Amino acid sequence: MGTLETEASPKLAEKVVKEEGEIDESELSPIEEVRLIVPNTDDPSLPVWTxxxxxxxxxxxxxxxxxxxxxxxxxxxxxxxxxxxxxxxxxxxxxxxxxxxxxxxxxxxxxxxxxxxxxxxxxxxxxxxxxxxxxxxxxxxxxTVYAVLIVTIIKAFYGRSISFFGSWLLIITTQVGLLDVFLASGFNNKT
Known part of the structure; x- marks a missing residue:
């Protein structure tokens, strides 16, 4: 009968070393499977924005x-x-x-x-x-984007029309949390 055990590749723990030659335990994943698959170092030569x-x-x-x-x-x-x-x-x-x-x-x-x-x-x-x-x-x-449901409810159940710009502004401000804070501070009446 066979087993499910496989021979592990060399652990990355041996590759993650400090400048003095000591192993940096804080950089290692506590999960062994992750340590075996995912490297702890970055390869800057890999293209990203392709x-x-x-x-x-x-x-x-x-x-x-x-x-x-x-x-x-x-x-x-x-x-x-x-x-x-x-x-x-x-x-x-x-x-x-x-x-x-x-x-x-x-x-x-x-x-x-x-x-x-x-x-x-x-x-x-x-x-x-x-x-x-x-x-x-x-x-x-x-x-789905929840604000689209608001626009749909306004049109379907209340029978009111809402402009494209108003719909778009509602959807964007509910999706982007900082944008609604920015708009609120921009439209604040400072007297």
Whole structure:
């Protein structure tokens, strides 16, 4: 009969050392599985703000916000979370890394900087940022933006119309906590 035990790779605890050569225990995760998989050091050479990240991140944010708002009006609402995008974008990102051209070109207005659609293999940093975009699109896991329901109730149950700007301002101020404080302080009558 086989066992589920596997041979562990060299622990990262040996790699996380202080300048004097001592192991820095405060930098280590208390969970062994996390210590074995996730490095405690950053690799600054990995590209982050890539075309793949922006394309997949914005697309996932827009798609999740649309789908969750669309399905939010059902009796049993279907909520699509960022985990779905996280699972789906890994093979898509790897495919884009193999399919996009690696040629570098200049964009007018950015000086002598060069830009590439494919700066290298798809990495964990890009994947994390795509997941953050998707999380924002799924209304941070709750599915829909609650202020849209207020606008819907005003139109459907009270029969009143509300302008697009008023609706937009209501939704933005309820989504962004600091914006409503800023607007309240800006419109404060100081006499």
């Amino acid at each position: 075309f793949r990240m922006w394309f997949l991140g914005l697309f996932s944010c827009i798609l999740l916000s649309f789908l969750n708002q669309f399905f939010g009006y059902r009796t049993e609402p279907l909520v699509i979370t960022q985990i779905t995008v996280q699972v789906a974008t890994l093979p898509i990102g790897r495919f884009m890394a193999s399919a996009l051209p690696t040629a570098k070109f200049r964009i007018p207005g950015f000086g002598s900087r060069k830009f590439s659609l494919n700066p290298g293999p798809f990495n964990m940093k890009e994947h994390v940022l795509i997941t953050i975009f998707a999380n924002a699109g799924s209304a941070f896991g709750s599915g």
